[in-house]
Amino acid sequence: MSNRFLKIFFCIVASLILSACATKPLPPKGEVLPQISLNDTAGKWYEIGAVPKLYTDCFCSYAVYKPEQDFVKASSYCRQKSVTGPERSADVLFYPIKGSHNARYVVKFNWLFSGDFWIVYVDEQDNTAIIATPNKKHFWMIARTPTVSKQTYQKMYEFLQQKGYPVSKIRLTDQSCWVKKTG
Secondary structure (H helix, E strand, C coil), X not given: CCHHHHHHHHHHHCCCCCCCCCCCXXXXXXXXXXXXXXXXXXXEEEEEEEECCCCCCEEEEEEEEEECCCCEEEEEEEEECCCCCCEEEEEEEEEECCCCCCCEEEXXXXXXXXXXXXXXXXXXXXXXXXXXXXXXXXXXXXXXXXCCCHHHHHHHHHHHHHCCCCHHHCEXXXXXXXXXXXX
């Protein structure tokens, strides 16, 4: 598998916005959020944990989202192979599905690849979110900060567990390059 494909795929790991094909019916009520403001997705989001489609060998993963008129541009970054490894980046575009109120997106990686992702959880303060594939096999836990409290993580974990996601497969993301050492 090419390094470029892994870089491109990494973008969805830190993605705040989920997508789905326009030809698919809207999911049952409660499977995605009823409405998302594109402006609420703007800014930097860090990956906390995931069950990704591919292991990307990334550390210190984050994405920066910039809403445009008809889409959201996501620029994803990570350190490859270690917290001190070289930084890799990739850009993807998220196109909202008509009628999904910005909770589902078609994600275009390049002219060959696209993916279906949904926003299934956002906390009340818009500080944490979960994006997932429609089949519930893969998901990404993201936050506005590189780490979250145990209580916040537990809340996200329990949400995923109650909704039937494979929580036993969660791979926590090493964000130690962002955490200041004390002592």
